[in-house]
Amino acid sequence: MKNVKYYFGLFILLTVIACAKSPESAMMEMAAQAKAPSTDEPDINGIVERKLIKEGHITFETDDINTARKTIFKTVDQYKANVSSDQESKSLDRKSNTLVIRIPVDDFDNFLTDAIKGVEKLERKSINTKNVTEEFLDVETRLKTKKELxxxxxxxxxxxxxxxxxxxxxxxIGLLRTEIESIEGRLNYLQNQVAFATLTTTFYERIPNKTAFGQKFQNSFKNGWDNLIWFFVFLTNIWPFILVVVGLLLGIRWYRNKLKKSH
Known part of the structure; x- marks a missing residue:
């Protein structure tokens, strides 16, 4: 009889403890369950579509920079690409244009072929590919886990x-949604980088030597005039010393003339 009472009391005690579990403990248990590894996670070593980021750079000289620019923009329209950056610069001997072009990745090779078609002075051509499959899958998995939680x-x-x-x-929930938005932002960035290749295109036209020489002559004349002005400014600053030196020279000359007359 005593044993029956003992086990009955123990049963009642365990039941009370289980019912008294705090909501924080429940949330922790549910979070732990959500963070448990999923059996259907993709295996990067299995058959998985590779996620590649492709980038390229080309540099070439052209006889007419405006014509080259029109040709490239025509190619951009043809392949439904877009120009994300457009920079122009000019120096004494050349003017250049640098375009950063985003191209649908499947059209990248054809775009590149058309972009340099007819180019006689190609100075640089490089293509780089970065494999981001592992990061892509990791971001997708983390996003799925956070949404389940x-x-x-x-x-x-x-x-x-x-x-x-x-x-x-x-x-x-608020903290989770902040994390989810951050992960979704990274995933969207990776998806965009994979879907569109980036081609940095730099082309330039040399300025004729005549124009460059004229510009140099103009600059030299201006520099000479500026130096002359600064010389007069310098003389103005030391005019008291000049007067003292001139006075000494005149005094010495007068003294010598006086000595000659006395002899």
Missing amino acids: ETRYLVLLKQAKNVIEIVEIEKQ
Whole structure:
């Protein structure tokens, strides 16, 4: 009889402890379940579509920079690409244009072929490919896990019994959504980089020597005039010393003339 009472009391005690479990503990258990490795996660060593970021650079000289620019923009329109950066510069001996072009990755090779078609002075051509498959899959998995955890918190929110539980759960949901937005931003960036290749195109036209010489002559004349002005400014600053030196020279000359007359 004593044994029956003992086991009955133990059963009642365990039941009370289980029912008294706090909502924070429940949330921790659910979070742990959500973070458990999924059995259907993609295996990077298996058959997985590779995610590649392709970039290229070309540099060439042209006889007419305006014509070259029109040709490239025509190619951009043909392949439905877009120019994300357009920079022009000019120096004494050349004027150049640098375009950063985003091209649908499947059209990259054809675009590059058409872009340098007819170019006689190609100085640089490079193509680089970066494999981001592992990062891509990792970001996708983390996003899936965070969304599953958010779903569990939403279920828990419906089961909340008081204001304290509601506030705590909503706080966790807010933090989760911030993380989800950050991960989604990274995933969107990777998807865009994979879908569109980047080609940095620099082309330039040399300025004829006559024009360059004329510009140099003009600059030299201006520099000479500036130096002359600064010379007069310098003389103005030391005019008292000049007067003293001139006075000494005149005094010495007068003294010598006086000595000659006395002899």
